Amino acid sequence: MKILILNGSPRPGGDTAAMVKTFQEEAERRGHQVVVFPVCRMNIRGCLACEYCHGKGQGACVQKDDMQQIYAELRDTEMLVLAAPIYYHGISGQLKCAIDRFYALLYPKAPASLKKAAMFLSSGDPDMYVGAKFSYDGDFLGYLGLEDGGIYTNHDPDVTERLRELAASL
Numbered sequence: 001m002k003i004l005i006l007n008g009s010p011r012p013g014g015d016t017a018a019m020v021k022t023f024q025e026e027a028e029r030r031g032h033q034v035v036v037f038p039v040c041r042m043n044i045r046g047c048l049a050c051e052y053c054h055g056k057g058q059g060a061c062v063q064k065d066d067m068q069q070i071y072a073e074l075r076d077t078e079m080l081v082l083a084a085p086i087y088y089h090g091i092s093g094q095l096k097c098a099i100d101r102f103y104a105l106l107y108p109k110a111p112a113s114l115k116k117a118a119m120f121l122s123s124g125d126p127d128m129y130v131g132a133k134f135s136y137d138g139d140f141l142g143y144l145g146l147e148d149g150g151i152y153t154n155h156d157p158d159v160t161e162r163l164r165e166l167a168a169s170l
Helices: 015-029 067-074 093-100 130-143 159-169
Strands: 002-007 033-038 079-087 116-122 147-153
Touching: 002 015, 002 067, 002 093, 015 033, 015 079, 015 116, 015 159, 033 067, 079 093, 079 130, 116 130, 130 147, 147 159
Parallel strands: 002 033, 002 079, 079 116, 116 147
Antiparallel strands: none
């Protein structure tokens, strides 16, 4: 299975990165192809709402920045993992910016290969995940109809083992 992980944390040694690393290592050990993009270290600008992608662009965004790398991988990805710390009740702005740019490629529907999604979240407060979960449920499970691989947080008991189990179940 081809898995695309968008890591929306600017902290390479933080809890989000640790969850990504655990899952990535186990998935690769089991023969899956995993591509990780550190979106906080990439040049990804916000969506311009210009509608070029749904007109003249025929699914291609008018902006030529690092999002092009993500688009190339997303076209044949089978599973999408969104990983982020919680900032002010939602995912990091860097990851949100990349997700907003999905509009060019995922609207009105996702590529046929994309079947599954999961979310890895970290926060200093175990009660701060509601906004991120709402977006995940509505945008990825509901709107795109992706199979739910689950939401995993740094406050979950045995999160490391659960991430390994997720990779093993694919």
